[in-house]
Amino acid sequence: MKHMRFILLGAALSLAACDHATPQLAAPVAKNPAPATSTSKKQSAFVPPSESDIPNDDFGKQIALGRQIFIDPARYAKAYVGNQLSCENCHLDAGRLAQSAPLWGAYPMYPAYRSKNHHVNTFAERLQGCFNYSMNGKAPPLGDPVLVALETYAYWMAKGAPVGASLPGRGYPKLAKPALAPDYARGETVFKRDCALCHGDNGQGQQSAGRTVFPPLWGSQSFNWGAGMEQVNFAAGFIKANMPLGRGNTLTDQDAWDVAYFMDAHERPQDPRFTGSIQATRASYHDTPDSLYGTEVNGRMLGQGQPTD
Structure with missing residues (x-):
């Protein structure tokens, strides 16, 4: 996200998509050919x-x-x-x-x-x-x-x-659990280093001519607590494969988990299935270690919801 050339969203993503169809130059044949790798899978995708x-x-x-x-x-x-x-x-x-x-x-x-x-x-x-x-x-x-x-x-x-x-x-890639449990402080460091340029220091994204160029990641204008992206494992897989925009798979797995945790540890609009009790809603719909809904982070209970502006 550090390079402003990635603001050209359509061009960058089109190039990424075209990788699946672009022929590659043949590599020299090794004396002991290795088994087929992910490259062959990519070519047949x-x-x-x-x-x-x-x-x-x-x-x-x-x-x-x-x-x-x-x-x-x-x-x-x-x-x-x-x-x-x-x-x-x-x-x-x-x-x-x-x-x-x-x-x-x-x-x-x-x-x-x-x-x-x-x-x-x-x-x-x-x-x-x-x-x-x-x-x-x-x-x-x-x-x-x-x-x-x-x-x-x-x-x-x-x-x-x-x-x-x-x-x-x-779907999104499924990342193995990280060596260290996802951490808010480490995630904040990754966010400031690799994400804030596009999504803003406050995570509220950027707009141009009244249209969102980079989306808000939390707060009243982001996805609500019922969205799949509120689960840290889903967010980590998406981030690892696709972020920073145009430079997917450049973050370490640990960085992807940490910054996903940081993103999901912020308040957002309430889960539409909420019936008055955060803990009951967690028990019914968020009963997984990958959801921060109904948990306490930095002394604050998440899941209280943030009204839409």
């Missing part, structure tokens, strides 16, 4: 269609609308958004980038049972959850044009992907 492949017909118009909503929900889905985030803040390159929960990895896995709400979810219901939690808004009703467009975009993005197969690059 799923490649979604590009924006230029969107068909020029009525179906293509729905794909294009879904992409617009995904990139700028505050403009195209305003009635359902309650903060300054966009979908691609957590699903980079308009939902294309591997290791960033890409749409092409998610769509083929639904319908699926989710422990979060204890029933089999359709993909449309999964999208509703994103509006409830990550966008701190309200879910569009099933069949709403916003959901139809987003599902059409995801369907098209996954064109050619096998149904029910967990593709390489789907």
Whole structure:
């Protein structure tokens, strides 16, 4: 995040996505060839269609609308958004980038049972959850044009992907537990060194011409306590693979865990499932060491919620 050239978000992410399709020069053949490595897996990874492949017909118009909503929900889905985030803040390159929960990895896995709400979810219901939690808004009703467009975009993005197969690059990487327990002070040091340039010293991100360029990481305009990113393990995996922007996999695993802990140890809007008791809400929905909801950090109980401005 230290280099201002990464403010050119679209260009940086497009280059990162293109790595999956760019041929590599052949290396000299070793006398004792090593077993296939992650490079071979990367070369055979799923490649979604590009924006230029969107068909020029009525179906293509729905794909294009879904992409617009995904990139700028505050403009195209305003009635359902309650903060300054966009979908691609957590699903980079308009939902294309591997290791960033890409749409092409998610769509083929639904319908699926989710422990979060204890029933089999359709993909449309999964999208509703994103509006409830990550966008701190309200879910569009099933069949709403916003959901139809987003599902059409995801369907098209996954064109050619096998149904029910967990593709390489789907979701966020799962990091092994760190050698040292995640620490607030160490995380703050990482944040100031590698994150504050883009997200601000106070973690509230940056805007340009009324649009969020770098998202707020906590506070009233960030994701609420019900979002998956509030879990330190999820945040650490995303950060390790993708941050600083354009320089993913440059932080150590320990740094990723520490700065994820630091980010999630700040207050944010209340979990929509809250019924009046922080501890009861934790017991029902956050009963994991990876959630700081309902725990005390620096003498302060987390989970009290922060009203939306």
